[in-house]
Amino acid sequence: MFTSTPYALYQCLPALAADTDWPRLVSGYRHMTLIRTFDKKAVNLQRTGKLGTYASCLGAEAIGTAGGMALHDDDYFVPYYRDHATQYLRGVPLHQILQYWGGDERGNAFPSDTAAARDLPNCVPIATQLPQAAGIATKAKLGREHAAVLATCGDGATSRGDFYETLNVAGVWQLPLVVVVNNNQWAISVPQHLQTASKSIAHKAEAAGIEGLRVDGNDLPALLDVLDYALDKARHGKGATLIEAVSYRLSDHTTADDASRYRKASELHAAWQREPVARLRQALVDADHWDAAREKQWLADCQQQVDAAVDTYLNQPPQAPTDMLDFLYAELPDSLKPQRAALAQQAGGRHA
Amino acid sequence: MHSAQQHPGNSQPLNLLEAINRALLYAMEDDDKVVVFGEDIATNGGVFRATEGLKERFGFRRVMDTPLAENLIAGLAVGMASQGLKPVAEIQFMGFIYATLEQLISHAARLRNRTRGRLGCPLVIRAPFGGGIHAPEHHSESTEALFAHIPGLRVVIPSSSARAYGLLRAAIDCPDPVLFLEPKRLYRLQRLPVELDSDPLPLDRCFTLRAGEDVSLISWGAMIHETLAAADRLAEDGIKAEVIDVATLNPLDRDTLVATASKTGRVVIVHEAPFTGGFGAEIAATLASDALMHLLAPIERVTGHDCPMPDFAMEPQYMPSVERIVAAARRTLEY
Numbered sequence A: 001m002f003t004s005t006p007y008a009l010y011q012c013l014p015a016l017a018a019d020t021d022w023p024r025l026v027s028g029y030r031h032m033t034l035i036r037t038f039d040k041k042a043v044n045l046q047r048t049g050k051l052g053t054y055a056s057c058l059g060a061e062a063i064g065t066a067g068g069m070a071l072h073d074d075d076y077f078v079p080y081y082r083d084h085a086t087q088y089l090r091g092v093p094l095h096q097i098l099q100y101w102g103g104d105e106r107g108n109a110f111p112s113d114t115a116a117a118r119d120l121p122n123c124v125p126i127a128t129q130l131p132q133a134a135g136i137a138t139k140a141k142l143g144r145e146h147a148a149v150l151a152t153c154g155d156g157a158t159s160r161g162d163f164y165e166t167l168n169v170a171g172v173w174q175l176p177l178v179v180v181v182n183n184n185q186w187a188i189s190v191p192q193h194l195q196t197a198s199k200s201i202a203h204k205a206e207a208a209g210i211e212g213l214r215v216d217g218n219d220l221p222a223l224l225d226v227l228d229y230a231l232d233k234a235r236h237g238k239g240a241t242l243i244e245a246v247s248y249r250l251s252d253h254t255t256a257d258d259a260s261r262y263r264k265a266s267e268l269h270a271a272w273q274r275e276p277v278a279r280l281r282q283a284l285v286d287a288d289h290w291d292a293a294r295e296k297q298w299l300a301d302c303q304q305q306v307d308a309a310v311d312t313y314l315n316q317p318p319q320a321p322t323d324m325l326d327f328l329y330a331e332l333p334d335s336l337k338p339q340r341a342a343l344a345q346q347a348g349g350r351h352a
Numbered sequence B: 001m002h003s004a005q006q007h008p009g010n011s012q013p014l015n016l017l018e019a020i021n022r023a024l025l026y027a028m029e030d031d032d033k034v035v036v037f038g039e040d041i042a043t044n045g046g047v048f049r050a051t052e053g054l055k056e057r058f059g060f061r062r063v064m065d066t067p068l069a070e071n072l073i074a075g076l077a078v079g080m081a082s083q084g085l086k087p088v089a090e091i092q093f094m095g096f097i098y099a100t101l102e103q104l105i106s107h108a109a110r111l112r113n114r115t116r117g118r119l120g121c122p123l124v125i126r127a128p129f130g131g132g133i134h135a136p137e138h139h140s141e142s143t144e145a146l147f148a149h150i151p152g153l154r155v156v157i158p159s160s161s162a163r164a165y166g167l168l169r170a171a172i173d174c175p176d177p178v179l180f181l182e183p184k185r186l187y188r189l190q191r192l193p194v195e196l197d198s199d200p201l202p203l204d205r206c207f208t209l210r211a212g213e214d215v216s217l218i219s220w221g222a223m224i225h226e227t228l229a230a231a232d233r234l235a236e237d238g239i240k241a242e243v244i245d246v247a248t249l250n251p252l253d254r255d256t257l258v259a260t261a262s263k264t265g266r267v268v269i270v271h272e273a274p275f276t277g278g279f280g281a282e283i284a285a286t287l288a289s290d291a292l293m294h295l296l297a298p299i300e301r302v303t304g305h306d307c308p309m310p311d312f313a314m315e316p317q318y319m320p321s322v323e324r325i326v327a328a329a330r331r332t333l334e335y
Helices: A022-047 A061-070 A084-090 A094-101 A129-142 A161-172 A202-208 A220-235 A265-272 A276-286 A292-314 A334-351 B016-030 B054-058 B070-082 B098-108 B144-148 B161-173 B223-236 B254-264 B279-290 B312-318 B322-334
Strands: A076-078 A149-154 A177-183 A211-216 A241-246 B011-014 B034-038 B063-065 B086-090 B124-129 B154-156 B178-183 B192-195 B207-210 B215-219 B241-245 B248-250 B267-274 B300-304
Touching (some): A022 A061, A022 A084, A022 A094, A022 A292, A061 A084, A076 A129, A084 A094, A094 A292, A129 A149, A129 A161, A129 A177, A129 B070, A129 B098, A149 A220, A161 A177, A161 A202, A177 A220, A202 A211, A202 A241, A220 A276, B011 B016, B016 B054, B016 B086, B016 B178, B034 B070, B070 B098, B144 B279, B154 B161, B161 B178, B161 B192, B207 B223, B215 B223, B215 B322, B223 B241, B223 B322, B241 B254, B279 B300
Parallel strands (some): A076 A149, A149 A177, A177 A241, B034 B063, B034 B086, B086 B124, B124 B178, B154 B178, B215 B241, B215 B267, B267 B300
Antiparallel strands (some): B011 B192, B207 B241
16 A cells, blocks of 8 residues: 655565555556557658657657556546557547647547547647646636646756746645656756756745655556546545656657657666566566466567557548638637638649 | 627617627627636636626626636637537636637637638637726737638737727627737727627728728727827818728738728828737738828838837837827828
8 A cells, every 4th residue: 555755666566465456557567568569660661751750759659658557537637648548548649649649639639538539639748738637627616516637747847937826725625636747857868967056846836835755666566556536636625736747758759759869778778677567577577477378478469459549540631721710719709700611612623 | 690689778878898898798698508717707707807797697607707818718619619509708817818829820720721711710809909098018908910821710809898899799690710909098088879689790801980082091099099099180281081990810801901091092000019020011012012002101100119019108109109100191291
């Protein structure tokens, strides 16, 4: 059972307790593997011109998976842009995640029959999603929903005013909000020590009067413990939590970045020794809950699922050009009708 | 949809501030999704008292004093609106609104579009704006053109008690994000009858305040009063001015503007904001293309100067005056 110790790095792996919820961890391992397979494919699609600039989640699989598993359907998820695992677990189909990174807004039209239907879409302007998450948490609190809001951001985001403003109001209003910082050590090329002089990112909770926790971001059972605790606390009206999940960005910032320009190969190599997927696999194998045969079968299943998603993605019909105006207002204003007519004509001409 | 309850005393004499207050009150009565928040708006009732009495009536759960952070206020509104609440947030003065720009541009105005209709953003940001009340530095700006350039964001400016009431009711009902700019010089200027059971006013239409054939005077906000006074002055010389209150800058009612320019052939656009890149330029460009063959004189713009809003000692020299508007109208007539 998790007991909170502010700012101390919480870990479970490799020594898992006997009363571990093994089926949950096996399930989490499967999700992490699927997302890693997906991620690799997405990078390849970008390299071959079939996807736009893509933000890889390599090294963030445990954080994203834990978020998706710990959330209840009637909670809310407010992502940044490296949360493919959580989005998938909330019900966003993989092909729709590709569609978003393929430059198509329809990727954000999450299916209405999933938990994701209420979630905010990816947020590219850093940390700006956090005050929105506070707004959603306010709504949940006012409506006595007993629901929690999980918001994510990177370590760079913790330098922004949005971050501090959000923690501050979450403290004053006792909001049902959990902010998870994926501290992957790098904000594009700027390392942690140039981002903050704070002892840790979790310490930034102190000034806001909310709880600050640190957890190993490469440790799925630890993440699940901390998130279960913080989300449950939020749902029961006991206030907000800042969670610093310490990980390492094993990928470039995005496919448009070349991290070899600013970080040492030796550092990256060392980080691979702690990566979340292999660590969990080892723990499961050691405890006799996973083996090579299951691994082989599951990886083949993952590849199949990802290939199917890619196929669906690549076969989406194009959007109507008029879509760029048709969803802007609830109802198209008269003043936009000439522009819409011009777009429609342009589109008609191209197909003629 | 708007479901107006019957409120006692259909017609009440209200100043613009009281009209805002009643619009908030009745919107909150009619729809429990409406929540109001901002700095000093709950216990204090707002620094201008626009939200006076709301906390007492609806309680702190729906009327909230926020920490002092405008970006946060806008972000809270976006989050709430994305989940179906109808947040009405106050920014205390337009001079402090710029911290909300990122939330408005990158989120509020594009949420519906970028989710292809999955999530809407029915928020209202209210802010007093404009000069003329001898306020301190940064309390008198009118930077509406910055916001009118944001696709997806409605920019609405009332110029009378009745339009303040009708437009704010409409703004709160509206499924789109609305920036509602209140000309604070008019807040307590005069009490005029307001029909509290009237239908909400349209958020994409100009209002023709006075019909005339000789020259079109186009304005919005507090400047409507100088513009109407200029029309009176011109009438003394038998010149019939048509006065248009633009009211909603975005989406712009180009049809009404083109129609008045086509009718009179002479146009004077009046705004407090600086000349260059002011919203008058957008109107002038529209008329120069869509009413070109009807124009009998170059389009005149009577505006503030291309400088920061001066501190109040020089406000009178900065603000467009009745004399400047009349002189511009005469230039179009003598061209």
